Amino acid sequence: MTQATDMRPSVPMDADIIIVGCGPAGMTAAIELAEANRSVIVLDMQPTPGGQIFRNLEDNISQQSSDRQALLAALGPAYRAGADLIRRFRASSRIDYRPLTTVWEVRPDGTVGWLRGMDAGYLRATTVILAHGAMERPVPFPGWTLPGVMTAGSVQTLLKAGNLKPTGNVVLAGTGPLLLLLATQLHKLGVKPTLIARTDRFSDGLRAMRYLRRNGLLPVVKGLGWLAQLKRSGVRMTSGVSDLAAEGERKVEAVSFTVKGRRVRQPCDLLVVHDGIVPAIDIPNGAGLALQWDQTNASWRPRTTSDGLASSALPPDLQPERCVVRITGDARRIGGAEATIAHGRLTAQAILAELRKGDGISSKSQQAVDRTLSVRPFLDAAFPPGLSAKLPDDNTIVCRCEELTAGALREKIRAGFGNMDALRGETRCGMGPCQGRNCMITAARLIEEDRGACGSTPPVFRGRPPIRPLPLGALAGLTGLDPSATELLTLEDKPEHDVEATSDVPAE
């Protein structure tokens, strides 16, 4: 049987620290650690540094064309603000930056599986920082898989990375600051949304007022500015909508929803939905790290100490001596760019203290984290989960990779498949390319619905590598293997020739 000691890699370390993700948190931590003479490898899926928030920033700034200038103006100062950080990141010679690199496995012992093109391998470090960010909350509703239905994040990505603007009749639906920000940006680019259908209500805003803190005023003022601007420009906005549905045959043709007890139908060419942002837990869950349930945000997040140290939830005989994974930025807790920068620095300082370098976490860093997160309670109250608040009806697709409806899952759950892995095995839910990123939360809630549970931590699929697709050719040539783990163990069932013993053939 496996001993815990087997879990320690028997191969040399590739760096002091491996950072997954090159957004504001990852870049800040990398700079801080490199300045303290630590060797740092940064793995990132994107072609250039910046993460989602500063995506394609270097290119957009360097181009002088008028449409890029218009794009920069529309994206606003918060986008430009990343330029200095990216410059400092690029300037550091101790950072081994590896763009276009996908991480498909992380282990609590500091092993990271990577893929770039058709090359793949393992890297190891004394510490791993996960700064892989957030994702938009998945929202299954009738028609959500129709072409022409997109999320706010994906529309913004197309703006930043390709300067691609939507055309025609655009409707935005959902809740959260990003929805309003995107509406403002689109409007500045000459795309006036036909309608913004918000799930949050005036009463949510009122209730949120008591969470207003002095340190959190600035972002609130900024948000009110977007609202005023949209209003001045005559963008129609309605709030308190529910039961959203996208209608259409081959693509979206209209959106319908209920507001004040009335069913409203609005023709559209593009439906942009957004229901807030949640930490991306695919890597932590795949790594076997402990997750916790955030009731307010109806989402999981990794269980970490305040300086980002995660803990392994693997069975005892698979536990490494020590979990060396830290999680920072929006991957740990949603806070936006400034909060992720503050926490990235704090995490780096905590690591340096552990390595007996540096002075540990400065009070300035701690204050920066507290200050940048102080608006969260207000935002959580003002923009509660909306589109996903109610569980989908039986006809709505939950798992889009395998095209499974909520009804199909409910039927299996009622038949006794009340365990996530049993449900996955039975229905293939979560077995497609997204590996449960989109459907896991709904599948878990459907199980909770059946149990009548509330307030507990919904169950998760057991994460198994690879958590991102890995070509067979890349896998066949995997480098950086741990010899103690690669020893080929197979179930040997090739029969032996036994020509001598033909006499005792059993009779049928």
Add this chain to the structure above:
Amino acid sequence: MSRQSETALIIGAGLQGCSIALFLARAGWNVTLLDKNVAGRHASSVNAGGLRMLMRDWREYPLSQRAMEHWVHLDRLVGEKAADACEVRLGVSQIGLALDEAEMSWAVGRAEDMKKRGLGEEELLSREDVRTLLPGVSENALGGLISRRDGHANPAAATRAFREAAVAAGARIVENCRVLGLERVRGGGWRAETSFGQHEGGVLINCGGAWGARVAAMAGQTLPLKTVAPSMMVTARTQPFLTPVVIGIDRPLSFKQSAVGSLVIGGGILGKPCPDQDTSFTVMDRMPQSAAATLEAFPALAHVPVLRTWTGLEGATPDGIPVIGPGQGTPDLWHVFGFCGHGFQLSPAVGEAVAKSLVSGTLEATLAPFDCGRFASRVAA
């Protein structure tokens, strides 16, 4: 006879347990199945679903041949609707692919050997044959062995079908019921102390799978069993190009294309078993050898992405075939486990032969090679 005659207590409601239950219940026995999880949760429903006679140990062959008849007429066993759901595809064949001289000469010897034994389902394939049967196969393929009747089925659906048929025949399944201890009942039979009360039976049948040796130990018997975690990989969907199941001879390769187009790649690569937690983990460090074996056979697949891996827990005996039969000196305690990663296809014939043996009181001839006694000396040593 005691009051417990014709009652069976089966521990483990996997495919073997449910199949035995089905045949015993149909013979009029009173059968109770206990499972620590849900019926079929482990190896039964998460295997690759191979219906393979190809390259079986010759001692399993007669049982395997009989099982194939059951799979062909599965509707007679489990009903038409359930049989349909099992997605049984027979006649698509399984092919053992020879990629070097050593494998090819093994295949030639194997074909002769099986012919001599009169177990001739396996035909030798030439270089040209494999090229015709397997589009895209490597230039290096020298030929191989084919078993034309072979195919595959949906293991989760099959496990459910056998379970439901057993229940319909009158068997009782108690799930989430962990056996804590076993003791003999005065006057004959066995009593199981469980997390769900006490259960009794005139005959105790240990279908504990990966946990089979632990169950045996509770009854005071020592049998050798290694818990292993065979692993598989599944790729993204590709254009349909392959009907037969392809397996390696000396390479860790087992390869088929599912109905939806994804490639299901196995070959017995082992992960980390965690039987105490009822789970197991894949070890990606070992998967390159499986990927390499696949590409050696089908070089054009290099860009097809692996989407996921999975493992399940399985029991393996020292000689690679299961134990099926009464324990040493215990005619009322049977052990049916240790299928070494290839018990799925055998299950209907195992159920039938075990039930027939118990009902008649005479061991079926097909079960002779699987006697627990073959490990007696090893255990003593």
